Amino acid sequence: MKRSKKYIFATSTKSDLALRYREIKTNLYTLNGTGNPPSSILITSAKNGEGKTITASNLAVSFAMDNRRVLIIDMNCANPLLHKIFSRTNTVGMSNYLQGTSDFCEAISETTIANLSLMPAGPEPEYLPALICSEKLKQLFQEAGDKYDVVIADGISSEEFAEIRLAASYFEGFIFVVNPRVSAREVISKQLKNFEHIKANLLGVVLNQM
Numbered sequence: 598m599k600r601s602k603k604y605i606f607a608t609s610t611k612s613d614l615a616l617r618y619r620e621i622k623t624n625l626y627t628l629n630g631t632g633n634p635p636s637s638i639l640i641t642s643a644k645n646g647e648g649k650t651i652t653a654s655n656l657a658v659s660f661a662m663d664n665r666r667v668l669i670i671d672m673n674c675a676n677p678l679l680h681k682i683f684s685r686t687n688t689v690g691m692s693n694y695l696q697g698t699s700d701f702c703e704a705i706s707e708t709t710i711a712n713l714s715l716m717p718a719g720p721e722p723e724y725l726p727a728l729i730c731s732e733k734l735k736q737l738f739q740e741a742g743d744k745y746d747v748v749i750a751d752g753i754s755s756e757e758f759a760e761i762r763l764a765a766s767y768f769e770g771f772i773f774v775v776n777p778r779v780s781a782r783e784v785i786s787k788q789l790k791n792f793e794h795i796k797a798n799l800l801g802v803v804l805n806q807m
Contacts, residue, residue: 606743621659635800638770650673672753674725677718701740762791
């Protein structure tokens with residue numbers, strides 16, 4: 598698990614970073630007034646390199662440590678990282694499911710963290726935008742929601758991949774990760790307005806490198 602130790606902080610009880618992720622998780626519990634977290638959360642950002650994968654991974658671990666059944670999905674078929682973070686293979690994953698070459702269970706890998714399952718990105722398809730815009734993606738999230746308490750997707754950056762805004766509408770809400778060293782304020786504002794146009798539910802903004 599060498600790769601995991603580099604990215605996963607939420608398992609620590611003393612780390613400042615672990616505390617920050619637990620604070621984010623706790624805030625999500627209180628959003629709807631029921632004491633339950635959103636059942637499906639998309640993590641995205643304006644550009645690559647803002648910390649969305651680390652945020653998605655640690656949130657997923659944090660919820661799993663609360664004895665929630667959690668599935669984390671890697672949507673970045675061009676540059677997948679979650680299978681490396683959790684020391685799994687990327688032979689079969691989301692792309693296989695969306696193309697109909699595997700069923701849901703075949704695309705799932707169990708991690709070494711209790712209650713946490715992973716759907717890797719899978720092999721890069723010829724044209725991912727068409728798959729993201731398909732009803733099959735909506736079906737994926739519906740099936741995942743039937744089997745897990747919390748589904749977290751590590752999405753693609755919205756400036757690179759406009760279709761991620763459509764995917765956001767399939768989730769109970771999305772978290773926008775911002776690193777001011779990577780994205781200017783104008784870029785962030787423009788991308789968030791684009792999400793407003795499809796009425797995606799913004800759960801919050803996570804600031805990195807402040």
